[in-house]
Amino acid sequence: MHYALLVMGAPYSHQAAHSALRFAQAIIRKGHHLDAVFFYHDGVHNASTLMSPPQDELHMRNTWVELHDAHGTRLEVCIAAALRRGLLDAQEAKRHAKTAHSLEAPFELTGLGQLLELQRQCDRLITFAP
Amino acid sequence: MTADLLVILRHGPYGSSWLREGLDISLVAAAFGQKVSLMFLGEGVLALMPGQVKGAPGQKATAPIIDMLTMYDIDRLLVCRDDLQRMGLQAEELCVAVEVISGENISAELTHHSNVLNF
Numbered sequence: 124m125h126y127a128l129l130v131m132g133a134p135y136s137h138q139a140a141h142s143a144l145r146f147a148q149a150i151i152r153k154g155h156h157l158d159a160v161f162f163y164h165d166g167v168h169n170a171s172t173l174m175s176p177p178q179d180e181l182h183m184r185n186t187w188v189e190l191h192d193a194h195g196t197r198l199e200v201c202i203a204a205a206l207r208r209g210l211l212d213a214q215e216a217k218r219h220a221k222t223a224h225s226l227e228a229p230f231e232l233t234g235l236g237q238l239l240e241l242q243r244q245c246d247r248l249i250t251f252a253p
Numbered sequence: 254m255t256a257d258l259l260v261i262l263r264h265g266p267y268g269s270s271w272l273r274e275g276l277d278i279s280l281v282a283a284a285f286g287q288k289v290s291l292m293f294l295g296e297g298v299l300a301l302m303p304g305q306v307k308g309a310p311g312q313k314a315t316a317p318i319i320d321m322l323t324m325y326d327i328d329r330l331l332v333c334r335d336d337l338q339r340m341g342l343q344a345e346e347l348c349v350a351v352e353v354i355s356g357e358n359i360s361a362e363l364t365h366h367s368n369v370l371n372f
Contacts, residue, residue, distance in 0.1 A: 129370075164274050204274065235281040239258070242368050250371055 124155045127241040129250045131164035134183035135176065137253035140169050144186055146249065151194055158245055159197035160187065161238045162230075164252070167205040170198065170230040191229045199241075202232040257288040259366035265299035266315045272300055275372030276318045283325035290329040291322075292362060293351075298336050301347040319349060333359065 128147060132139025147157050162169050174184045190196050206215060209225060212232055216224035226232065242248045260279045264271035283289045293300060305316035322328070332351045337344060344353050354362070363369060 163278075164270065203277065235278050236285055238278065239282050239285060239287065242258075242370075248368075252371070 124150075124247060125245045126150050126155055126157050127245040127248045128157070128160045129238065129248060129252075130160055130162050130166035130169060131250065131252040133165040133168040134174070135180075136165070139251040139253045140166060140183060141181075143249075143251035144183070144190075146251070147190055147196070151190075157190070157194060157196045159199055159241055160190075161199045161201070161241060163201045163204050163235075163238065165208070166251075167200050167208055167210050170200045170205070170210055170226050172227045173225050188229060198230045199233045199237055200226065200230050201235055201238070203235070205232055257290065257366055258282050258368045258370065259290050259292060259362060261292045261294060261369065261371045262297040262300060263295045264372065265296040266302075266305060267312065270312075271372045272297070272315050273313070273318070275370070276315060278370060279327060280318070280321075280325055283327050287368075289325075289327045290331060290362070290366070291327060292331040292333075292354075292359070293336070294333050294359070295336055296340075298332055298340055298342060298347075301330070301332070301349060301351065302342075303346065303348040305348075316348065322349070331358075331362065 128143050130140050130143045134140045151157055169183055169187060171184060176182055187198055191198050211221060211224050212226045213224045260275055262272055262275045266272050279289050279291060300315060305314055307314050330349060330351045331354050334353050334355055344351055
């Protein structure tokens with residue numbers, strides 16, 4: 124079955140993103156396909172390149188990236204929700220005259236239309252929200 | 254079962270951005286040609302209060318978006334009867350025309366829609 128996840132919880136604040144990650148790993152183990160994870164609302168913080176948790180804690184961004192590297196899962200971030208929360212890739216940082224950026228590949232800034240497209244294409248879209 | 258989208262809104266206009274971001278995707282879906290229904294549950298019914306002004310410092314009001322819904326052909330606004338009563342409101346005093354539904358109708362709507370987003 125083709126799955127997509129909608130993550131709306133910030134890492135380290137709520138369980139939502141952590142549960143989403145475990146769910147992602149479980150469905151892949153069961154032989155399903157996880158097409159994409161879409162980050163919206165406070166979930167966009169999962170994409171922060173600058174995230175620096177203590178070394179003995181799970182690094183959420185890197186774990187999402189491992190999922191992408193191993194299984195080709197796309198990591199899509201709502202651009203409107205991201206920009207107002209300070210999550211900008213190099214291109215957006217330049218456009219807004221910022222001295223730094225905080226979002227990098229394999230995370231991609233994309234529009235809400237992409238979330239609707241995922242909902243249409245996949246057999247299941249599962250929401251994880253606080 | 255229809256491919257139409259049901260967006261459930263359970264948060265009031267102030268105190269968080271849940272309502273605003275739920276309305277945002279409703280407008281995008283409508284602009285993409287999807288038939289969108291909104292269901293206001295719990296504190297979400299407060300989104301339909303008349304006479305709203307700007308929110309907490311820096312927060313844009315959501316009431317103008319509610320006023321715009323008909324322009325996007327989003328005209329099916331479902332409100333739970335029990336939640337209206339709990340908030341001491343009557344359907345006639347809300348800022349837009351709504352369809353008042355019972356608790357049983359909620360599960361029927363959920364079954365009817367293949368696409369549901371919950372805010």
